[in-house]
Structure formats: C-alpha cells, structure tokens
Amino acid sequence: MKYLDEYRDPDLARALLAELRRVTTRPWTLMEVCGGQTHTIVRQGIDELLPGGIRMIHGPGCPVCVTPLEVLDQAMTIAQRPEVILTSFGDMLRVPGSHTDLLALRARGADVRVVYSPMDAVALARSHPDRQVVFLAVGFETTAPANAMAVRHAATLGLTNFSVLVSHVLVPPAMTAVLRAPTCRVQGFLAAGHVCAVMGWTEYEPIAAEHRVPIVVTGFEPLDLLEGILMAVRQLETGSYRVENQYARAVRREGNTAAQDAVRSVFRITDRSWRGIGAIPASGLTLTDAYAAFDAGRRFDVGSIVVREHPDCIAGGILTGDRVPTDCHAYGTACTPRTPLGAPMVSAEGTCAAYYSAGRRRAPAPGDPS
C-alpha cells in the first residue's frame, strides 16, 4: 500500500543501519514510548540489528496496558447490569481485572460488544433506546479526539442512554515521570508519531531542554524507526538536545488543532493512576462538568471498588523499562497471550505480547523444570 510498503524497503534499511554504525562511537540508551513502535521493533528484530551498545528500552505507551485495574473492574461491574451494552475496542476485552475479564463476562451472558470506533457505540445507543450503551474510553492523545466527538455527537443527538467510562492518559507527563525516576537510564526518546499528529510537539520542547534528551517524533514503519534512532543518536553524539521530526509526512509542529479544540471542549486534565506504574500528576483526561451527564462512573455509581493485582506479574517494571519480559518467572509459562496474568501480555502493543509473538524465550533459571 502507498506510504506503507515504501517504508519497509530492506535495502534502505541496510543503508540506515550502515549509517548508524558509522556515526555511533559509544553506547546509548533510547526509549520508544509507543507500544506500536515496540511491536515493530521487536517483530522486525530492529533492536537486535543495532550497533553494539545502542539499547532500546520499551516505554509505557500501550493504552491497554496502562489502564488501571480499578477502571477495568468498574467496567466489569457495569457490564453485569442487565440494561447495559458495554462496548470497547477488541483488545480491552481480554485484559485481566481483579477477578475476571470482559470476554469471560460475555461468555456468562453479559452484553459486551467490540466496536471499531466510539461512533459505533453512539450508533448502537441510537438503535437501542431501551438499553444503556456504555463505551470504555481509554487511550492516549490519539484516541481522545474520537472519544470527544462521540460524546459531543451524542449530546447533539440528545441521547440519554449513552455514557463513557473515561480513562485517558497523556504522554508528556509519563515521559517526565520516566526521566525523574532515580533508576532512569534513558538518554533519548522516540516520541509516538500519531500522538504528535494530534498534539504536535511543542509540549516536548521543554522536556528536551530541561532533561537534556533528544526527542525525535517517529513513525511506525521499520525505516521510520531506524531513521528516528539515527536522528536521536546523531544528536547524542554531537551533544544536542532538541525535538526533531522524522515523521514529517504525517506530523506538523502545531499538530491537529481541530482535534485539540474538540478534546479541550469535552475533557479537562486530571491526575491519573497508570496500571503498573502508579499515580502521575496531571497525566490524564476526564469529562468536564458540562459533559458530566455522560460519565458512566457517576451514572452507575462504581466509585468504591477494591482491586487486586496478580502477585506474579512484574508489569510495573516492564512499563517503566526497568525489566524486560524475559526477566519474569511467569513469562511464557503461566503467562501467555492466551492466559495473560497482566496487561502487557494482552495487547499486540504490549511489550510482553510483542516478545512472545516474536518467539523470544526466557533463559531457564536454575531449578526450573526442564
């Protein structure tokens, strides 16, 4: 497909790798923030082709993985109500909550449906006026404009049977949290191209300057990632720390202002808890008071749920880049994409699932059954 196949050309990838080898004089550690980029890097084995010493750390950029357990448990409580049709994206259905997952609830009779777009959930509410349609609205800045438009459209249509359970997260506060962690080894970032298609990159400029890290807005194809890595390494090798845009075919500095306006009209910034990481100040979006009538959390009163994480899961260490999946005792044994213990094994954007589908195996520890 146009602008897809061209960015997968192996000859050009070899040229980029040769250039990267030429400019690299010492080890550098970069973090790709986005789970989509993690998927490409691991699947294509890009991290294993890089010159010695260049290390990629996989960041917290999988919306499925970082949605708090509390929100999932709330969604499952709401889904069990007989009047409710609970809708979400397909990969949310298999994420384990404290006790079960949405797919298992569906098997037991709950009306849980996969939608491609939040607008499909609005259409469902229109065609089922006798039911309550709830959309589990998660995701980063890329998804927020779609959810904002769904809420605005439902308001325009006068729907009283549509609501959203919102758990949006924002990338720049997460990057700052990673950089402020005492164990941080990240020296440069590949910023998520599609987040920046919406938000632009002005928010990244103070982060690059304050923490002295290059930040390269990067696309998702193999050539995009190799060029993004090369641009970040060139900056590190020359001691410069600014925001650069590798993904110029899709991203402009100011981003998509129409989408930003819609998000601002429906959501406001709030503190948010990230699964596996914990609370990050001002790192999420919630509905403004003007749209509070569309808040499923209020409509169904699910504020007092006590959550329980699986004790064997090391998702927190994975999401902050401190650990890799093959460090985990449960990886590939008790925890697989068919039986995930934690969120990073569920979505194709999750680091554990990316490792698993690429066939990366855990080195047997002493005492492991052979």
Added chain:
Amino acid sequence: MCLGIPGRLTGIEEQDGLRVGTVDFGGVRKQVCLAYTPQAGVGDYVIVHVGFAISVVDATEAQRTLAVLRAMGDVLEQELGP
C-alpha cells in the same frame, strides 16, 4: 488500538451533520469521520485511527524522505565499495 493506518479517501458525504468519508485500506473499505481533517479531499491519503482521520499524509514529504534515504544508500554503497 493506538495504531493509525494510512488509506486512500475515495468518497465524501455528510451524515447527521458530520463530514464522513470512505477510505480504501488496500482493498478493505471503511467509513471514517473527517471532522478533524476538513482539508482532506478525494484521492488524498489519510491516517485513520479508531474511525477518525487524524492527519492527511503529505505526499511530497513522504517522497522527500524516501529520496533522502535512497541517496544515502547510494552514497554509502559508493563509500563502502562493492
């Protein structure tokens, strides 16, 4: 979920006050909301995320990047020899 996919806009219409387009993803066609890409016209490539076009692909920029990479490949081959 977070992935955006490029596709070609093949038609535009109005539905319930929203601008909606048909986008062809290499043979698979889907209806897409164009509220955030008012500049997109039939024939343009757009990046689509959860049913919304979030960006129009700049064909000139796409070709320019590829041209730079191809030139780099040639330069490297010349420098590194056969």
